[in-house]
Amino acid sequence: DGGITQSPKYLFRKEGQNVTLSCEQNLNHDAMYWYRQDPGQGLRLIYYSQIVNDFQKGDIAEGYSVSREKKESFPLTVTSAQKNPTAFYLCASSTRRGASTYNEQFFGPGTRLTVL
Amino acid sequence: DAKTTQPPSMDCAEGRAANLPCNHSTISGNEYVYWYRQIHSQGPQYIIHGLKNNETNEMASLIITEDRKSSTLILPHATLRDTAVYYCIVWNFNKFYFGSGTKLNVKP
Numbered sequence: 506d507g508g509i510t511q512s513p514k515y516l517f518r519k520e521g522q523n524v525t526l527s528c529e530q531n532l533n534h535d536a537m538y539w540y541r542q543d544p545g546q547g548l549r550l551i552y553y554s555q556i557v558n559d560f561q562k563g564d565i566a567e568g569y570s571v572s573r574e575k576k577e578s579f580p581l582t583v584t585s586a587q588k589n590p591t592a593f594y595l596c597a598s599s600t601r602r603g604a605s606t607y608n609e610q611f612f613g614p615g616t617r618l619t620v621l
Numbered sequence: 622d623a624k625t626t627q628p629p630s631m632d633c634a635e636g637r638a639a640n641l642p643c644n645h646s647t648i649s650g651n652e653y654v655y656w657y658r659q660i661h662s663q664g665p666q667y668i669i670h671g672l673k674n675n676e677t678n679e680m681a682s683l684i685i686t687e688d689r690k691s692s693t694l695i696l697p698h699a700t701l702r703d704t705a706v707y708y709c710i711v712w713n714f715n716k717f718y719f720g721s722g723t724k725l726n727v728k729p
Contacts, residue, residue: 509664540719547708547719548665563716595664608655608712612664 508532509613511596516618518590526581526616528596537579538597538610541565548595554579583618590620625709630724633703639696641723643709646690653712654685656694658705659722665708668694699727 509530518524530537536555540548550563554573568587573579579598583590594617597610626644633639645654653672657665669676669683671692676683682695696703706722 545721547721548717549719550716553716593662597664608653608714608717609667609670610657610665610717612666615662615664617662 509596509598509611511594511613511616513616514614516616518618518620520620521585523585524583524590524618526583526594526596526618528579528581528613529577530579530596530598530611530613531577532598532600532611533576534598534600534611535576536599536608537573538599539563539569539571539579539581540595540597542593542595542615551581551594590618593617624718625711625720627707627709627720627723629721630726632726632728633696633699635701635727635729636698639699639703639725639727641694641696641707641709641725642691643693644691645709645711648689648711649713650689651714654683654689654692655710655712655717656681656683657708657710657719658703659708660705668707670712696725699725701727701729703727 512527538553539551542548549565551569552571554560560573570582595615596613599610655670656668659665669681671683685692704727706724708719708722710717
C-alpha cells in the first residue's frame with residue numbers, strides 16, 4: 506500500500522526534552538510538509554521541502570527543525586525552544602515541483618504530542 | 622497572500638445537498654482554490670480544486686464566482702459520513718493557507 510506513515514500516534518514527553526516525529530512516504534513524492542494543528546483550529550505550516558537536502562521555513566518554524574536527507578523521509582524535531590509544543594502534528598507530501606498547477610497533498614494520520 | 626473566510630459551522634439533512642461557502646476576496650489571478658476535509662483526528666483529505674471554471678468530480682462540485690472572490694463547495698447528496706471540517710484553501714504556488722474551516726454536521 507502506498508501512503509504516508511507517521512509514528513508514533515501518541516507521544517508524551519517531559520518539558521525541556523527534544524523530541525523527533527517520524528514521517529515516511531512511499532509515494533515517490535518530491536515535496537513534503539509539516540503542519541501543526543491546535544484544538545478547534547486549522548493547520549499551520551511549520552516547514553516544507555520540495556527536494557532532497559533542501560527545505561524552507563513555514564509560518565511557525567521557531568522552535569522546530571527538520572532534515573531531508575532522503576526523498577522518503579522528513580523528520581521533524583520539536584526542540585525545547587518551542588514554548589507550547591503540545592499539539593497535533595500532521596505530515597503531508599505531494600508530487601508538485603516547479604510551476605506545476607496541481608498540488609494535491611496527501612496527509613499522514615498525525616502524531617499527537619503531549620508535553621507534560 | 623490571500624486568506625479565506627468560512628462560517629464556523631453548518632447543518633445539513635442527510636440526503637440533501639450541502640452548500641459550503643467561502644470568501645477569498647483578496648485572491649490573486651493565478652492562485653487556485655482548493656477544498657479539503659478533515660474527519661475528526663485524521664489527516665485532511667483532498668476534495669477538489671479550481672482556478673476560474675466550475676469543477677466537478679465524484680465527490681463534489683466547486684462553483685467559483687466570476688470575480689473569483691468567493692466559491693461554494695457542493696456535496697450533492699450528503700451522508701452521515703460527510704460530517705467533517707471542510708477547509709477552503711488558497712494556494713499561491715508556494716504554501717497552502719488553511720483557515721479554521723466549516724464544521725459540517727449531517728443529521729439523519
